[in-house]
Amino acid sequence: MSTVEQVFVREPLGPRLRHEIVTIARHAEDKRAACIDALKLVQKRFRFVSDDHLVEVAALLEMTPAELDGVATFYNLIFRRPVGRxxxxxxxxxxxxxxxxxxxxxxxxxxxxxxxxxxxxxxxxxxxxxxxxxxxxxxxxxxxxxxxxxxxxxxxxxxxxxxxx
Ligand code: FES
CATH class of the missing domain: 3.40.30.10 (Glutaredoxin)
Structure with missing residues (x-):
């Protein structure tokens, strides 16, 4: 595991980010429609979307982790592995x-x-x-x-x- 991953992967989303995700989901017609914006928020905070964060976001959006991972993997500006600054x-x-x-x-x-x-x-x-x-x-x-x-x-x-x- 790289240094970058060690720094970022252990921290949970936290109440503020969870609240932001729930808020954008609430304003979406379907919670799932908020998934890209939610992943971008996570990435903005942590630079990439770790497996743990993906599971947390999926639960907030009432998706399975596999469904959300499918979106994240398809969208090539969402990083699923640690990246540099x-x-x-x-x-x-x-x-x-x-x-x-x-x-x-x-x-x-x-x-x-x-x-x-x-x-x-x-x-x-x-x-x-x-x-x-x-x-x-x-x-x-x-x-x-x-x-x-x-x-x-x-x-x-x-x-x-x-x-x-
Ligand atoms: S081929 Fe279109 S920007 Fe490179």
């Missing part, structure tokens, strides 16, 4: 691949000393591949946390990484 989602779809996505990936891997899917040893970055980000006209593209970046080459990647140091 910043998540780099690097597009690996065709337009980006054609425009140099592999070189961008290799550069990030070299700079961060990780492979795709891994987190840096200092817990600062996780590098994850993702399907098309809808930024194909500026391929290759990636998101870091909530922000989208395109036209990635080595110099631009270095500049972007510097902003998060």
């Amino acid at each position: 910043h998540v780099i989602l690097l597009c690996d779809s065709v337009a980006c691949w054609v425009m140099g996505g592999a070189a961008a990936c290799a550069h990030l891997c070299e700079r961060l000393s990780v492979k795709p899917g891994e987190t840096t040893v200092d817990g600062r970055f996780t590098l994850l591949p993702i399907v098309c980000l809808g930024h194909c006209d500026h391929a290759p593209a990636m998101m870091v946390d909530e922000d989208l970046y395109g036209d990635l080459d080595a110099a631009r990647l270095d500049d972007i990484l510097r902003r998060f140091r």
Whole structure:
């Protein structure tokens, strides 16, 4: 188990977050319709959705953990494993691949000393591949946390990484 997981997995949702989830569920037509928003709240607080938290949220939304896990796994911006403080989602779809996505990936891997899917040893970055980000006209593209970046080459990647140091 990684350091990140040890830090975050043992803490329960807590009354405040449970209350927030119950509140958004109450305003939804069907409690299940609130599940993505609920998972996002958990992720915002803990960075990822642990198995324990998934079980808690499922109970609040009257879903089975398997049903909720199906949603969480399908939605690729919900992280089911620990991630670093910043998540780099690097597009690996065709337009980006054609425009140099592999070189961008290799550069990030070299700079961060990780492979795709891994987190840096200092817990600062996780590098994850993702399907098309809808930024194909500026391929290759990636998101870091909530922000989208395109036209990635080595110099631009270095500049972007510097902003998060
Ligand atoms: S293929 Fe990469 S952003 Fe669309």
